[in-house]
Amino acid sequence: MAKSKNAQTSQPAAKRKLSDKQLHDMLYTMMLIRRFEEKALDLYSLGKVHGTMHLSIGQEATAVGASGALTQQDYLLNTHRGHGHCLAWGSQADLMMAEFMGKETGYCRGRGGSMHIANVDANNLGANGIVAGGLPISVGVGLSIRARNTEQVVMVVFGDGASNEGAFHESINMASIWSLPVIFLCENNQYAMSMPVEKSMNIDRISDRAAAYGIEGVTVDGNDVEAVYAAVHNARQRAVAGKGPTLIECNTYRYMGHSKSDRQAYRTRDEVKTWMDKDPIERLAGHLGLSKDDKDSLFKKAEAEIEKAVEFAEASPEPDVADIMEGVYA
């Protein structure tokens, strides 16, 4: 009982002020993510990549706001819908694109693909093909940070659907009892594949689940980059102060289907349109008072960067079949 006294679901703290320069950079990263994913879609349609992919178009503010509040020493555990977080973490678009195209020069030497991009050197511990797969790992990273006595935190990203897996509950409970420096970032994009949040849980806010484990839980507008930034910033401060984990729910929306094979029979065009009207990029550009020309030229810059990434990826070699057995064991 005593444990639950610090459990509360609060509205986000007052927004921390970000400079216009910082917001400008964030806007650019959001544009880069969008162009990356649009290009990914094109390449797929052209048959240049196989497999599937999960696009986060519409969710860019969550990725950029969250990473923006962390440091280069912190750790990231990413989801299957992870291109945005990966780019926001500072990854190179060319090495990501090469991975996406299965090339030897890619972040995972073409072995992992879209769903598994990692950059361990930059403390990006990878995207995950398993829903909620990163949560238990975050507990271990938290323990390791504590054992090494550093000022780091780990942020684990997952979807609304993941919060219905046992792994979510086990992990948050452990992180709570040991006050580990973990930030549980839930991207509530309203659906898990075809399953709407309202039908998969009987609570209004996923952050309400924090109370069950005696940790702080907040819900923020995931399309507001500053709100996401503020929530993650606060969670980080609590974590490094030894006050334990935070569950942050970011409300947002994916514009595209769940994956390449989704006919989207479970939602209406009107609903998608309603969310497109709350587009995070448009919103931030408006907030910064950018003219149409300013916006276009920023998008052009992002496009050019993505074009270069594609050129790099296309010119890169395929993995050599002779190396196929490599990398299973250390």
Next chain:
Amino acid sequence: MPSANGTREITYVEAVREALTQSMQADERVFLIGEDIGVYGGAFGVSAGMHAEFGGERVIDTPISEAAIVGACVGAALTGMRPVGEIQFMDFITLGMEQLVLQAAKVRFMFGGKATVPMVLRTPGGSGTGAAAQHSESLETWFTHVPGLKVVMPSTPYDAKGLLMAAIQDENPVIFVEHKLLYKVSGPVPEEPYTIPLGEPNIVREGKHLTVVATSIMVQRAKQAAEELAKEGIEIEIVDPRTLNPFDDSLMIQSVVKTGKALVVHEAVKTSGYGAELVSRIVESEAFDYLDAPVRRLAGLDIPIPYNRNLEYHAVPQVENIVAEARKLVRGEY
């Protein structure tokens, strides 16, 4: 049992759907439960249209909670229902392992034979779709190592329908392993309901030079290999166990007695794969005295499935590998 020479051809995915539909029409106790099986129709479209036909009480969409999906099947089966659970990709069965291996498989035995768990867990396995290491597993052998579970792995639309209908009528927990690349394969399937007894293998093709024992997608590849080999005068006999456990091995053993040579082919990784069980059964039997070549296994490399298309292709046996290995064995060039 009707023969497979009906004229109507449907795909493997349609055959699975037809088995589910006819089982649900015939028996009110049968229901489906799994992720995105309702309006979405299942990740591979297996249950497309079934939510509209049977409603949400019998085609139950769940949150992403594999342990509870399997457990819900166990509980419903224990109390008079006939659940058919879907695990969206075979890889995710790992999240439901405890309920499957420690509960479903053992409840009957632990309770002195007084309980039954008539459930089916369907799941698509296999590589070839570019989905990489966490969406391409072939884990069937694990379940053959658990007494109490039955493991079925159909290679044709005809077998898919008959075996699934039999699995649903079976009194035991059955793991029904489909293959993503087989879903679009067509073949003759009778319209009326029928069952194929679990445990009975099928001689897919007769031949005298070599027995090839293959499972799932590898049966299709072995058939293609057989055509190539026939051009060189090599006639292979193809045996498809269809049910990995229980498996009546007598047809396979008779075949090896006849041909004197055996090659086992599966997609799952070689080390401790089902092929080891098949080879053991051959060499433990009277067929041993008739062998005039080593018994060989052709299987997936001992690696996770790579994302890159070319690496993925080379990670598991392809038609040309079967042709080459069969040729070597028949010509004594091993």
